[in-house]
Amino acid sequence: MARSGGSKSSRPARKGGRPAPRGGSASRSPAASAPRPARERASRPEAPDPARSFRLGVVPGATPGKWIAAWRERLPAVALELIPLTVDQQHAALTAGMVDAALVRLPLDAEQLHVIPLYTEVPVAVVPADSHLTAADELDLSDLSGEVVIVPRDDVLHPVVPGAVAPGFDAPETTADAVATVAAGVGVVIAPMSLARLHARRDVAHRPLRDGPPSTMALAWPREGDSPDVQAFVGIVRGRTPNSSR
Incomplete structure (x- = not known):
């Protein structure tokens, strides 16, 4: 008696006679199977090294x-x-x-x-806010003739002002101290623009010095x-x- 054919596989055959795999797992890409935590760690910024x-x-x-x-x-x-x-x-x-x-x-x-x-940097003259020198947009060293020119101990320009008046007091320790003296209505300070801005205050003004010493x-x-x-x-x-x- 002939055997029943029901025991044979009902899976469709691939070309060449081999049956197709079940589940389709062989078709997954390597990228899709990469562990997610590893990819996330790779995208995180490097933490600061306190030893460096x-x-x-x-x-x-x-x-x-x-x-x-x-x-x-x-x-x-x-x-x-x-x-x-x-x-x-x-x-x-x-x-x-x-x-x-x-x-x-x-x-x-x-x-x-x-x-x-x-x-x-452009050199500037720092003057009292109500000084007559603020009438001009720019100054020359000659405009400071007759003015008390204060040179602090931390001066970086070493200005030479023809006709300037020497202060009747000791040189201030810092540019900030010198600007405070100018704010009190005494004298003029010559400094780089950045220092004038660093020590800016309402009671002083500054004007560029066209022929002043640069820094x-x-x-x-x-x-x-x-x-x-x-x-x-x-x-x-x-x-x-x-x-x-x-």
């Missing part, structure tokens, strides 16, 4: 805000630490390794340093302290994109 930081020295008047923002975007794992410096401290801080790099004022002894000039800001770092982090900051200051080569 970049120390940037900054003299008064320097404005590194946009560079700091770019650093935090490109190197979030490296903390940027701002170290306030006076102009008198800037060279020693760099050569003694107190900072990795610094925004400084020239002139600066560059024998042990790399120095990149960045920009030159150049620069980025400096030790020749022996070059590192990938230093070069990363140099690149940011110079406007390189993350994918730019040196």
